[in-house]
Amino acid sequence: MTLAIQTDDIRAAAARLAGIAHRTPVVTSTSADALTGAKLFFKCENLQRMGAFKFRGAYNSLAQFSADQRRAGVVSFSSGNHAQAIALSARLLGVPATIVMPSDAPQMKIDATRGYGAEVKLFDRYTEDREAIGRKLADERGMTLIPPFDHPHVMAGQGTAALELLEDVGALDVMLVCVGGGGLISGCAVATKHSLPQCAVIGVEPEAGNDVQLSFRSGAIVHIDVPKTIADGAQTQQPGRFTFPVIQALVDDVLTVDDAQLVSTMRFFAERMKMVVEPTGCLAAAAALQRVLDLRGKRVGVIVSGGNIDITRYGALLSAA
Amino acid sequence: MTLAIQTDDIRAAAARLAGIAHRTPVVTSTSADALTGAKLFFKCENLQRMGAFKFRGAYNSLAQFSADQRRAGVVSFSSGNHAQAIALSARLLGVPATIVMPSDAPQMKIDATRGYGAEVKLFDRYTEDREAIGRKLADERGMTLIPPFDHPHVMAGQGTAALELLEDVGALDVMLVCVGGGGLISGCAVATKHSLPQCAVIGVEPEAGNDVQLSFRSGAIVHIDVPKTIADGAQTQQPGRFTFPVIQALVDDVLTVDDAQLVSTMRFFAERMKMVVEPTGCLAAAAALQRVLDLRGKRVGVIVSGGNIDITRYGALLSAA
Numbered sequence: 001m002t003l004a005i006q007t008d009d010i011r012a013a014a015a016r017l018a019g020i021a022h023r024t025p026v027v028t029s030t031s032a033d034a035l036t037g038a039k040l041f042f043k044c045e046n047l048q049r050m051g052a053f054k055f056r057g058a059y060n061s062l063a064q065f066s067a068d069q070r071r072a073g074v075v076s077f078s079s080g081n082h083a084q085a086i087a088l089s090a091r092l093l094g095v096p097a098t099i100v101m102p103s104d105a106p107q108m109k110i111d112a113t114r115g116y117g118a119e120v121k122l123f124d125r126y127t128e129d130r131e132a133i134g135r136k137l138a139d140e141r142g143m144t145l146i147p148p149f150d151h152p153h154v155m156a157g158q159g160t161a162a163l164e165l166l167e168d169v170g171a172l173d174v175m176l177v178c179v180g181g182g183g184l185i186s187g188c189a190v191a192t193k194h195s196l197p198q199c200a201v202i203g204v205e206p207e208a209g210n211d212v213q214l215s216f217r218s219g220a221i222v223h224i225d226v227p228k229t230i231a232d233g234a235q236t237q238q239p240g241r242f243t244f245p246v247i248q249a250l251v252d253d254v255l256t257v258d259d260a261q262l263v264s265t266m267r268f269f270a271e272r273m274k275m276v277v278e279p280t281g282c283l284a285a286a287a288a289l290q291r292v293l294d295l296r297g298k299r300v301g302v303i304v305s306g307g308n309i310d311i312t313r314y315g316a317l318l319s320a321a
Numbered sequence: 322m323t324l325a326i327q328t329d330d331i332r333a334a335a336a337r338l339a340g341i342a343h344r345t346p347v348v349t350s351t352s353a354d355a356l357t358g359a360k361l362f363f364k365c366e367n368l369q370r371m372g373a374f375k376f377r378g379a380y381n382s383l384a385q386f387s388a389d390q391r392r393a394g395v396v397s398f399s400s401g402n403h404a405q406a407i408a409l410s411a412r413l414l415g416v417p418a419t420i421v422m423p424s425d426a427p428q429m430k431i432d433a434t435r436g437y438g439a440e441v442k443l444f445d446r447y448t449e450d451r452e453a454i455g456r457k458l459a460d461e462r463g464m465t466l467i468p469p470f471d472h473p474h475v476m477a478g479q480g481t482a483a484l485e486l487l488e489d490v491g492a493l494d495v496m497l498v499c500v501g502g503g504g505l506i507s508g509c510a511v512a513t514k515h516s517l518p519q520c521a522v523i524g525v526e527p528e529a530g531n532d533v534q535l536s537f538r539s540g541a542i543v544h545i546d547v548p549k550t551i552a553d554g555a556q557t558q559q560p561g562r563f564t565f566p567v568i569q570a571l572v573d574d575v576l577t578v579d580d581a582q583l584v585s586t587m588r589f590f591a592e593r594m595k596m597v598v599e600p601t602g603c604l605a606a607a608a609a610l611q612r613v614l615d616l617r618g619k620r621v622g623v624i625v626s627g628g629n630i631d632i633t634r635y636g637a638l639l640s641a642a
Contacts, residue, residue: 025346046595267632270632270635271597274368274597274598275596275597276591276592276595276597307595311588311591315635315639315641316636318636319633319635319636320636
């Protein structure tokens with residue numbers, strides 16, 4: 001079976017993103033290395049434009065629109081980083097954007113999305129289906145729908161994070177990647193396994209939202225209820241039809257961490273590395289720093305996926321621990 | 322009158338620190354520029370070794386010890402970043418270190434100082450005089466006392482922060498520097514005015530602890546009570562006998578910001594730049610971001626002096642705002 005994306009798709013995405021996405025820094029920490037016995041390389045997508053890796057996939061998708069698609073515009077549904085990623089990419093490319101967001105989304109996120117020039121269409125998340133609203137808008141207005149993860153262009157864009165990391169630090173034994181719907185890990189797995197077939201690509205999910213772990217281990221897509229976790233970027237209910245086959249083919253394992261481990265990791269980032277990382281962005285690092293797996297003696301890539309969190313909420317999480 | 326340090330002292334310090342101190346990154350922020358109408362360059366000393374610029378001055382001092390001084394060791398008094406800076410520098414240079422700290426200092430700081438291998442001598446800050454204890458120890462044991470700011474080698478080391486910033490970004494119109502006892506700003510002023518006499522060097526103090534502003538404006542050292550401010554690195558009571566003449570000769574003005582402005586700035590760093598900055602480290606940036614002075618159209622250097630703060634306390638400050 002042919003996977004939805006190949007290495008060339010990621011290389012092409014990297015060319016589209018050159019000079020537009022930030023080439024985010026890779027940082028190291030002697031404290032983190034001492035704690036794990038490994039050599040950890042943190043790829044800081046919290047320092048990406050709009051604060052998360054999502055910009056990569058969104059821009060890579062919109063940059064491939066035809067002239068007609070650009071005129072008609074893009075529609076997307078998201079309460080999180082994907083919304084802002086689409087809105088910013090659309091502004092940069094001069095494409096009209098409509099984002100379908102729940103009416104109870106944080107005002108800050110609604111404002112930020114509007115601030116990028118997108119039209120925000122609110123819906124009631126308890127009585128309406130965001131995907132149906134998005135598809136209806138797309139049909140009515142001839143707009144192109146770009147979903148948050150299950151799209152080859154999105155997946156290829158996200159894979160450029162791992163590509164850059166490997167270009168910067170060379171061979172790795174393990175690549176740790178957070179998992180929501182699988183857009184990031186599928187892109188990163190393709191980028192990694194192409195040049196380093198021996199490198200273990202390991203996904204990390206919130207314990208309460210282990211839809212991908214269940215799917216991966218059973219060999220078929222498993223659907224779960226909306227998970228309760230502070231990792232709001234990983235509250236997906238199932239992997240995608242494009243992402244799951246890539247995960248099955250190329251990912252070595254999917255592990256989980258709980259919310260307390262995420263908070264500890266968030267504190268570690270703040271205290272020792274002076275970095276703000278959102279809970280979802282702590283998933284991959286938590287597997288290393290909380291010693292969910294033994295990494296002694298290994299060279300390990302850790303994708304830090306984002307840094308967008310309401311600062312009052314962030315402060316409360318840090319001070320409650 | 323000859324100032325305590327010259328440009329050559331800072332260049333010599335830079336040579337001593339090369340490959341040992343981090344050459345910290347200079348970061349920019351489109352949000353910060355939009356807010357101020359200026360082009361701001363943040364020199365990130367919160368990412369320095371042990372989390373603050375203090376490492377520069379401490380290492381520069383200890384690296385100039387004679388063989389006898391190295392054998393006998395160093396003594397210092399500090400409850401803050403200088404203690405850890407001396408302890409780390411001493412470990413790197415194989416010099417025994419004794420740090421005099423108040424018995425009610427945060428356990429984390431005491432542990433960190435001991436963790437670097439220093440002997441910690443506790444004293445009662447309400448009944449004992451730390452400086453007298455330090456001098457007595459120095460006399461009894463033949464150790465060399467390195468004070469937190471009022472020492473030419475310390476001042477020269479701190480100046481390397483501005484030197485690097487100017488090397489990285491070129492000419493600036495304004496250099497904003499936080500002020501405690503004046504070690505950082507005196508070094509930075511010498512480094513800046515030598516190559517850029519037209520660049521305004523502006524100090525920023527906490528409003529409640531404006532000993533240097535009062536001294537600067539009156540032309541003589543003014544002593545104040547221990548100030549109540551969250552900027553614990555700037556709770557000095559007067560400028561030093563070495564630092565003050567440099568400030569008088571080379572600094573253009575000293576401004577103040579209040580604690581609420583520091584918290585707003587700390588939130589800005591967390592939210593928009595994903596960086597943890599301690600309250601004292603926010604002083605210089607607060608003068609820009611809270612528009613205490615008009616910087617429109619200017620290229621401005623901002624020294625972000627440190628990132629060491631108890632994370633529970635940090636979270637409480639962020640979530641209370």
